[in-house]
Amino acid sequence: MKEKAHTKSPVLVKALGLGLFLAGALQPAVAADTREYQQHHLQSGALVIDTSDSQVTLTPLNSGALEVHYQREGLKQLPSFAIAPNRNDDSAQLKSDIHAQLSVSDDALRFALGGLTAVIHKSPFAIEYQRDGESLLAEEHGFFANQTMRGFRFALQESEKLIGGGQRVLGMDRRGHRLPLYNKAHYGYTTESEQMYFGLPAVMSSNKYILLFDNSATGTMDLGASEKDVMQFEAVAGRSSYIVVAGNSYPQLIENYVDVTGRQPMPPRWALGNFASRFGYHSEQEVRGVVEKFREEDFPLDAVVLDLYWFGPDIQGHMGNLAWDNHAFPTPVEMMADFREDGVNTILVTEPFVLSTSERWDSAVASNALAKNLAGQPKQFDFYFGNTGLIDVFSEDGRDWFWNIYRDLKQQGVAGWWGDLGEPEVHPSDTVHAIGMADEIHNAYGHRWAQMLFDNEQAASPDERPFIMMRAGFPGSQRFGMIPWTGDVARSWGGLKPQVELALQMGLLGFGYTHSDLGGFADGEKFDRELYIRWLQYGVFQPVYRPHAQEHIAPEPVFHDRKTRDILREYVKLRYRLLPYNYTLAFENSQTGMPLMRPLFFENEHTLALMDNKDAYLWGNDFLVAPITEEDIDAVNVQLPGGVWFDFWNDNQYSGDAARVEVDLKTIPVLVRAGAFIPSVADMKATRDYSSAYLRLDYYAHASVQQSSGYIYEDDGVTANAFAKGQYEKLLFAGERSEAGMTFNLKRQGEGYTGAPQNRVIELVLHNWQQLPANITAGEQTIRIVDRVQQFADNTAYYDKRKNTLQVKFHWNGEPLSVSVNH
Known part of the structure; x- marks a missing residue:
């Protein structure tokens, strides 16, 4: 271990050299003398280090997260707002399982948590963060403070992209920008904004770390704007600490982050x-x-x-x-x-x-x-x-x-x-x-x-x-x-354009329910029907469906012309039919922090260019949505992250790097992943009437997907912490291809909830099914195949050779059930 401690990564060597150069008059906010290690001790699992100008406390928060707090005599500190003070049981268990290991050499300390290691170099003092021996991040000068400013400086790697800063309209990669940290209204914004209602002093790196400055004061986050290889946080006061989080994948990174900052509890079902x-x-x-x-x-x-x-x-x-x-x-x-x-x-x-x-x-x-x-x-x-x-x-x-x-x-x-x-x-x-x-x-x-x-x-x-x-x-x-929500956006095409970017940026840092005033809020001289329809179509596939605007143009669809009403009525009803899918996204968010709207780069972590895509996103795991943000569009080129995708409206297939999707006023590009199960229920007038007693499962079959699975989460929609209390059901579905055809397995988990159906009618709809089956069974029962859709009823199946779809209807009592569709 000693030889590793002596070895400095190229990133750290660069950081230390630049820090020494900038410690002079060119950077008055930085102390003139370099910081030196003096001594250290362990205290309640934390590593406390005395240096020549400050005390530094490194506190493990989980196996992939560490709080670093610099304190100096006479420098006022505030409590942490970011760290959840009362960790839930799962988090508390994870924290108790952390066995941080400290090793000491002549040149450095190594504080290893498991998924993250802090290498503390003694002279000059600097902290480098590693994952699996590779450098993620390194302090350049680290902490600085004087009478009017305090903050931190870090070295940036050459090809690193940075997402973060909260609500800004700048493009997905915020590197090269100097961002004000002061929550401030931006009335009537459109396609550019450096400062908005909800800033976040945090970034997510393409190197799979999150860096959070736990400081509530007025400040600035300079992401390589003033110096292209330096990320600097500065504030007029506040807590002089930061939190670094690491993960082996972006979903794991987010889960480690919300384990520290807190998970979003499930909202009541009516919020969807x-x-x-x-x-x-x-x-x-x-x-x-x-x-x-x-x-x-x-x-x-x-x-x-x-x-x-x-x-x-x-x-x-x-x-x-x-x-x-x-x-x-x-x-x-x-x-x-x-x-x-x-x-x-x-x-x-x-x-x-x-x-x-x-x-x-x-x-x-x-x-x-x-x-x-x-x-x-x-x-x-x-x-x-x-x-x-x-x-x-x-x-x-x-x-x-x-x-x-x-x-x-x-x-x-x-x-x-x-x-x-x-x-x-x-x-x-x-x-x-x-x-x-x-x-x-x-x-x-x-x-x-x-x-x-x-x-x-x-x-x-x-x-x-x-x-x-x-x-x-x-x-x-x-x-x-x-x-x-994203504030008082202009009621214009320019106002619609940045909404995906804003929601993705917020969702990646914990705020999975960020949404817009559908239709736009501010101004607008007259009603633009096409803009209005496009915005509310997009709204079906984002977290909260809330048209809102100044009243001189009605924001509610019910007050517009018949054509507008007829198009949007079907979209609002679709929103309700998809409640099993959407509610499951809410459940996943409450457990892992996974946002409801997800960037395409989650699908292909090695393609950095996907990080720049702000025009399309994943709605949950199985939908890919590309809102239309320009008028008079009849086709959209949609970037694909890999795999095979089906058009939700007509079952057209797409693969490769991009898809040209034709649209009319009634459709926007909505694609479904091959192998996906999309659950839906019958129409209702309010979520109070929700029931999965009749559950439709659309399965998108393709030869490239031999096995796939999905599930829906259900509870009563109102009880707090229903999952933790055991008051829930999970309905699990799996499909597997074979030479004989396909087999689908259904099972149920959980203790149930008040109002849960004891028996369900399942309508399984297979898309891209190329031939009439020889036979179909559900458990011990043979499903009768009918030749006319009018005859389609319980315990029957109908094959539509024009649409290449097979509909199978059967009863399910919740016990494990196998459904076979044989050639």
């Missing part, structure tokens, strides 16, 4: 349904009319979202009331109860600002709920909505006062929360919070707000899943059930 939302509904009568319109037009609906008119008649002057305007909403409790009876959940917008003209100003002041000015009085400032104060969610008084409002509304029947303007949108630097100044904690404001809601929801209703939609947060906010 259709939302009615606009800015905004002015009265109870209007809201009731909108819900009724969805029912009349035969559009499924699960939620209605009320913007700020629920607490005041005008946009300005009422923020902070957070109580029903009884003139416009005379019977809100009855209204919400009626909606709930119809399967529709009510979501209310709330903001953290309390105007001095609002009905609750005096109460907020008296309750010590507001952030302070430098004189210790409630801080007041002007912004668009009026003269205001800001609730201090970092103080116990502020959180208690805020939650008491939510609690009362919850008791009235509110089902979900929409937290808006939570960057905060206006946040003067001289605002004093309980744990620091505004610029120290700005980027963690939405995070702490979401935590307040989640923790109190859990305490008040421990068996229910909360719905918390917010515009800003911090790494780890996903563990509070946060559902982000």
